[in-house]
Amino acid sequence: MNPSGNGYDIYDLYDLGEFDQKGSRSTKWGSKTELQSLACSARNLGIGICWDAVLNHKAGADYTERFSAVKVDPKDRSVEIFAAREIEGWVGFSFPGRGGIYSSMKYSWHHFSGVDWDEARKKNAIYRVASKRWSDDVAHEKGNYDYLMFADLDYSNLEVQKDVLRWGEWIGSQLPLWGMRLDASKHYSADFQKKFVNHVRATVGPQIFFVAEYWSGDVRVLMHYLQKMDYQLSLFDAPLVGRFSRISRTGEDLREIFDDTLVGNKPAHAITLVMNHDTQPGQSLEAPIASFFKPLAYALILLRDKGQPCIFYGDLYGIRRGVKNPMTPSCGGKLPVLARARKLYAYGEQCDYFDQANCIGFVRYGNLHHPSGLACIMSNGGASQKRMYVGRSHAKERWTDILGWHPKTVIIDKKGYGIFPVSAMQVSVWVNSAAEGRESLQEPFEEKIYEN
Template sequence: MNGVIMQFFHWYYEGNLWKEFLEKADDLKEIGITAVWFPPATKGGLGKEGRGYDVYDLYDLGEFDQKGTVATRYGTKEEYLTAIQKAHDIGMSVYADIVLNHRIGGDEKEDIIVHEVNGENRNKMVGDSFSASAFTKFTFPGRNGKYSDFIWDFHCFSGIDTIVKDNNEKQGVFKIHNTSGQEWNDSVSHQFGNYDYLMGADVEYRNPEVVTEMKRWIKWYVDTTKVDGLRLDALKHISYDFLKEWIIYIKTELKPDIFIMGELWKDEVVKINDFSEFMEDLLCYFDVPLHYHFYNASNEEEKYDLRNILDGTLLSQNPRCSVSFVENHDTQKLQALESVVKDWFKPIAYTLILMNENAYPCIFYPDLYGAEYTDLSEGKEIKVSMPKVHLLPLLLKARQEFAHGEQINYFDDPNCIAWMRKGDEKHKGCIIIISNNGERAKEINLGKENANSEYFDFLQQRKDKIKSDENGRAVFKVNARSVSIWIQK
């Protein structure tokens, strides 16, 4: 099956997402979406203003009156479970976004010992340790112990970004002294010396009580929601030792066939492969290097050498563990990792992942539906419009109907590449050709079994027909800065 994931949200989404999915699910199934990735469904510390990544209470999926609301940004627990059931009714998988790294919106202050660290080198202390108070106690009064009576306190957290000392609030990165020690967990990315700390109250996975609670919670979550997979946020900030133990627990004790994909934001494929090796290929990873290839190709235009577009990517080096994407909620305009693939190149980028024999592609909500939003975070109003990728529905259909069989690459020109999918006993094959410069053409030998055959462009970018000669050779054309998929008539 030529599976396709859809990221069914973006950062600035407004409205009831779970209800919208009910309305669109059948159409998504029809165009070839086989799995949907939903945003975090848990109650956030910012209430309805948050996006779910501001985790407050993992057991509150829009059920309890906490942080000023019962519903989350996306709807209620009942609506969430109904959306999942709808997906299952039509044979679609659901992947839940899970945020393990931090908590935001503590209920009570505690007196703690901290030391401030250098933001550029987290292993370097700034001055001496000192006493302060911080919101490190999470009691979840609105839930009142339902599902779990576990109380999070400062022993459950390794660091925090806001403290109060001498009645003055101070922002920074502060290492909490607790029963797990006075140093950061070393089993994380070594960016900034140590990248254990990202935001909020950073969860301390060296605390065995925390590990036990997180196993208890994920069992509750999987049992309650019946999700088919997990998308794990911010992997490079979470204890690698904990992650391995926790994922093994899920796959052995809870759901052996669960699909797990992780966000390990590294632009060097060797670092993702090293992590994957440590994790014994227990999960898949978003192909960040490939995204940056698309970003660079869209900006460099005809100067970009298309022959290298898959080099140094997870898709080329470890396809079994890769999830290919063009953009996501972190790369869209005005976000911290902003790296927007230009509109002209998006059909090309989507063709490269949707028509590739080894890719598990993920498409982005605004690229299918379009999006308009306003950002006010910088103190001024910024309006953004994201037009839909008009060829995307046809590309999804082409994946279903023609992206089958062996792939033969013709990556032999810096501005024009092509590949053939040979098809199988149930599906026709196709020839895909791409240009990042002017109108181009490429001769391809289709074999004598395809002699004197006629071909048309399934994407309707070109209106001409192409005929192969008596030996099965044909010259396939593509418009300037475009893509064509040629199908035998």
């Protein structure tokens, strides 16, 4: 990996910042020793480590090789632009700095299916190795979306399979992993991915969690992939991100927020999110979300009973460096409150009040160990209110908005109902003012972690 790279320009899977390679021993993030120390400290704090596995390609080859290749149409990779001819590609990986430690595998042109640079002619294009075919169990975008970048690994090659499977077992022996994220999973063989998941669980532990980054706005595509993977992993709910983006900017019907989403169809396999590093402003999959809508979206993924939510670092801490337009923490700084509310109150059965186009609500009733419950109401239009049932056991309780965005106190009547208001284009989360943990919701959150 380039010492300044973020990890997607992957060179050597077996080098975690241990060997003097490509001008540095450490990665951009530090040395292997520091990584292992961090992982152990995280484990002791009850924090799981999820490894971002970049298995689609390799970059930064040690030398070039000549081989026969076919130039293909970048808009439709099934279309050949000219007949096969010899090119010179960066496909030779001998890892001299590692010297065969952990793996003796060396990579040559026959371990790859394509490249994007002909060194002999100094030309950039997508070249398929002439004796190869693109994988057919990948996304069908651009005719065939096997090729993404750099030197594209060929998972029909048994040597490649064996080496990467061995790496999956090895990485689990080096770090106390909780799970893995499979980067760019729509760009390489789903059959191999299934084999990889099964192998890691068999050798590292059956509890290892897997999430695949298969980015598609079409929920049918995601469900087909899940089926092909025998439902052995989870997926990021890209269609949900798209709906958040569109409804936040158009004022469309909130009752349709979960239509055609993964959490609406296969909730046990849905990682729900509002934004990530690819959809933030200025990135390749930018999906702008109106600022007023961010807390509504986070309430919908954090406080409901379906999906496994994922908070974007940039929303929690802001993005202050290396960007044209810095971002402050989203949700008016209230995202930590919503996250704490999930831990304290988002339990038990759920009742939806999706009965108005621009104002929806839901109630969580709590359980034996977390009996407080909550009532959430949101509007992407004008101010509104809803009469919602929270349970007779809460009669006479005084409920207030934990976000502090609505000043009213709601008294629960003897039948267990309350009339819960919300201001225009806002969300309010109502909880008994005497509920356990209320005082901890407003504890200071240190967002300026890089200023110390």
